Amino acid sequence: MRASRAVVVVGVLLALATMPWWARDQYQLHLAALIGVYWILIAGLNLVVGYSGQLSIGHVGLLAIGAYGFAILTGRYEWGPWWALAASGGLGSLCGLLLGLPSLRLPGFYFAMATLAFALIVTEISLAQGDLTGGGTGLPVPGFTAPFDSPGGFHALVLIVAVLITWLTWNVARFMWGRALIAVRDSVVTAQAVGVPVFRAKLLVFVLSGLTAGVAGALFASLQSYITPDTFVFELGLFFFVCIIIGGRGTIVGPLIGTAVLTALPEIVAPLARWSTFFYGLLLLAVVLLVPEGIGHMVEIVRARLRPRSLASFAVAPDAERLARCLRSEPRR
Amino acid sequence: MSTLAARDVTKAFGGLTALAEVSLEVAPSEIHGLIGPNGSGKTTLLNALSGYYLADAGRVTLGEADLTRVSVQRRAFAGVARTFQKPRLLPTLTVVDNVMLGGWPAVRSSFFGTALSWLRARREEKVLRERAEELLHGVGLAPVMTRRASLLEHAEQRFAEIARGLMAGPRFLLLDEPAGGLTPHEIEQLGVVIRTVRDAGIGVLLVEHHTDFVFRLSDRVTALDLGRVIRQGTPAEVRHDAEVIRVYLGA
Known part of the structure; x- marks a missing residue:
C-alpha cells in the first residue's frame, strides 16, 4: 500500500517534470503551470478549510496581495524576482495574521463573511490606489530570470515550489498538528480537553495559508504577465473553496485532484467553454449529493463497499498487567 | 502529597445555584466516587x-498550584485528564489516532517546526504511536485499533476515551458516568481498568449513577444534592447515611 503510493507519486512527478518534452503545445504547459499555481494556494487553504474547518472564501484577496506585491516590487522598485517572491510570501502571511487575529474568533458563518469582506476590500483598494496598482488598467508583471523565463522553465519553477509547499502541508497534516486541527474542526471540546490551543492552532494554519497564497499570487502574476482588479474576481475565491469541498475534507490528494480537474475542465470541454461555470455547478452538486465525503475519500469508500470488513463485535477484555506497565512508563513531558 | 481539590466552589447559572460552596479532594492513588440525583451538580463540579x-467563588487547586482561573488546556498540561458523558471521539480518525491526540501535552514540535523539521516530528510520532498502541492493548481495544472511531460500539468508545485520557500520563483522571450504557460484564471490565489506573498512582474522580459500582470501587465517596455536599466519607459511611438514603438511594 505504502510502496504503491510512493510509486504513483514518483510516476506523476516524473510525468510532470518531463512535460516540456511531451506537451503538445505551449498552452498545455501554461495550463499545467496555472494548476500548479492554484494548487500552491489551495494546499495552504486546504489546511484551513479541510483540516481546521474554518470556511474561508476570501483567499482570493490574499492571492491579489501577493500578485500586486510582486508586480509593484519588481516593476516599480525594480527588485529581483526572487526577493519579490519571498516578500510576497511574507506579505501574504502578514495579511493572513492581520485578517485572522480578529476574525478567527468568530463562529463559522461570520468568519466566512469576514473573509468575503476582506476580498472585496482588497479589490476596492487595488482600484482606488491607482498610483501604485494602475487602478482599473492594471499593471504589467516582469517574468523570472533565466532559466525560468521560458514557458518550460516557469513550469519547472512552479513544480518545484508546489512540491515544496505540498511537502510542508503534508508534514503538518500527518503528524500531531494534523490531529489537533481535525479536533478543532470536529470537536472543540475535545481539542480543549487534550490541551490543544484552539485559537492559536487556527491562527498558525491561517498564517501558513497566507504565506502560500502570497507565493501563489507572485507566481500567478508572473504567469499572467498582466494583472488588473478583474483578475481577482470573487468567483476565483469561491473556486478555491469548491476545489477543496469536491476533493474532500481531511485529505491532501483529494483537493489536489479537485484543483487539477476543475482548472482543466473548461479546456477539456473546450467547445463548451461558455458552459464552464455550469459544469462547476453540476460537478459540485453531484459530489455533494453522491459522495459528500469528496473524491479524495472515494478509494476508501469503494474499498469498504467491495470488502466490507466484518464489524463483528468482540468482548472488551482489558489486560491489566499491560496497562499497568504502560502507565508506569511516563511519556516524555 | 498533591491533591486535586475544589475548595468552597460556588457556581450559578442565572438564578440557579448549581454548586454552593462545594469542597472535594481527590488524592493520588485514590478512587473518589461522586454520586447524587440528577441535577445535583455532579457534572458541574467535574466541569469546574x-x-x-x-468557579464564581472558591478555588480549584492542584497541589500548591492555583487552577481557579486557568484554562482547560493549561489544566490538561498540569495533568488533569477527563472523559465525557457522551464520548467525544473524532469520527473520521482511527481509534489509535484518537488516542494519540491525547498525547498532545507531550508534543514538543512547534507548528512551523513540524512543517520544516519533519524528522523530529516523526520521532515523536513513533513514541506516541507505540504508547497509544500499548494503552489500547491495555484497555482491551487492540482488535479495533485501526478502525474509524465512527464505527465503534458504545462501550468501545468509552474505553477509547479512557485510553486517550491516559495518553499524556495524567496525575488525575475525571470520569463522567463511564458506566453509562455498558452491560454488567463491560462494567466489570471498566472496574478492572479503573483500579489499574488508581494502582498506578493516578487519582480518579468517578461520577456515576450505578451506585453499587461506585461503592464497590471507591476509596471515598461524596454525595451531592441540590449543589451541596450532604455526606463525604468511606463507601460504608455514605451508603448508610440517612440523608443520602432519603434523597438518593431510597429505602
Whole structure:
C-alpha cells in the first residue's frame, strides 16, 4: 500500500517534470503551470478549510496581495524576482495574521463573511490606489530570470515550489498538528480537553495559508504577465473553496485532484467553454449529493463497499498487567 | 502529597445555584466516587475541576498550584485528564489516532517546526504511536485499533476515551458516568481498568449513577444534592447515611 503510493507519486512527478518534452503545445504547459499555481494556494487553504474547518472564501484577496506585491516590487522598485517572491510570501502571511487575529474568533458563518469582506476590500483598494496598482488598467508583471523565463522553465519553477509547499502541508497534516486541527474542526471540546490551543492552532494554519497564497499570487502574476482588479474576481475565491469541498475534507490528494480537474475542465470541454461555470455547478452538486465525503475519500469508500470488513463485535477484555506497565512508563513531558 | 481539590466552589447559572460552596479532594492513588440525583451538580463540579466552567467563588487547586482561573488546556498540561458523558471521539480518525491526540501535552514540535523539521516530528510520532498502541492493548481495544472511531460500539468508545485520557500520563483522571450504557460484564471490565489506573498512582474522580459500582470501587465517596455536599466519607459511611438514603438511594 505504502510502496504503491510512493510509486504513483514518483510516476506523476516524473510525468510532470518531463512535460516540456511531451506537451503538445505551449498552452498545455501554461495550463499545467496555472494548476500548479492554484494548487500552491489551495494546499495552504486546504489546511484551513479541510483540516481546521474554518470556511474561508476570501483567499482570493490574499492571492491579489501577493500578485500586486510582486508586480509593484519588481516593476516599480525594480527588485529581483526572487526577493519579490519571498516578500510576497511574507506579505501574504502578514495579511493572513492581520485578517485572522480578529476574525478567527468568530463562529463559522461570520468568519466566512469576514473573509468575503476582506476580498472585496482588497479589490476596492487595488482600484482606488491607482498610483501604485494602475487602478482599473492594471499593471504589467516582469517574468523570472533565466532559466525560468521560458514557458518550460516557469513550469519547472512552479513544480518545484508546489512540491515544496505540498511537502510542508503534508508534514503538518500527518503528524500531531494534523490531529489537533481535525479536533478543532470536529470537536472543540475535545481539542480543549487534550490541551490543544484552539485559537492559536487556527491562527498558525491561517498564517501558513497566507504565506502560500502570497507565493501563489507572485507566481500567478508572473504567469499572467498582466494583472488588473478583474483578475481577482470573487468567483476565483469561491473556486478555491469548491476545489477543496469536491476533493474532500481531511485529505491532501483529494483537493489536489479537485484543483487539477476543475482548472482543466473548461479546456477539456473546450467547445463548451461558455458552459464552464455550469459544469462547476453540476460537478459540485453531484459530489455533494453522491459522495459528500469528496473524491479524495472515494478509494476508501469503494474499498469498504467491495470488502466490507466484518464489524463483528468482540468482548472488551482489558489486560491489566499491560496497562499497568504502560502507565508506569511516563511519556516524555 | 498533591491533591486535586475544589475548595468552597460556588457556581450559578442565572438564578440557579448549581454548586454552593462545594469542597472535594481527590488524592493520588485514590478512587473518589461522586454520586447524587440528577441535577445535583455532579457534572458541574467535574466541569469546574477540568476548567470548562470557571468557579464564581472558591478555588480549584492542584497541589500548591492555583487552577481557579486557568484554562482547560493549561489544566490538561498540569495533568488533569477527563472523559465525557457522551464520548467525544473524532469520527473520521482511527481509534489509535484518537488516542494519540491525547498525547498532545507531550508534543514538543512547534507548528512551523513540524512543517520544516519533519524528522523530529516523526520521532515523536513513533513514541506516541507505540504508547497509544500499548494503552489500547491495555484497555482491551487492540482488535479495533485501526478502525474509524465512527464505527465503534458504545462501550468501545468509552474505553477509547479512557485510553486517550491516559495518553499524556495524567496525575488525575475525571470520569463522567463511564458506566453509562455498558452491560454488567463491560462494567466489570471498566472496574478492572479503573483500579489499574488508581494502582498506578493516578487519582480518579468517578461520577456515576450505578451506585453499587461506585461503592464497590471507591476509596471515598461524596454525595451531592441540590449543589451541596450532604455526606463525604468511606463507601460504608455514605451508603448508610440517612440523608443520602432519603434523597438518593431510597429505602
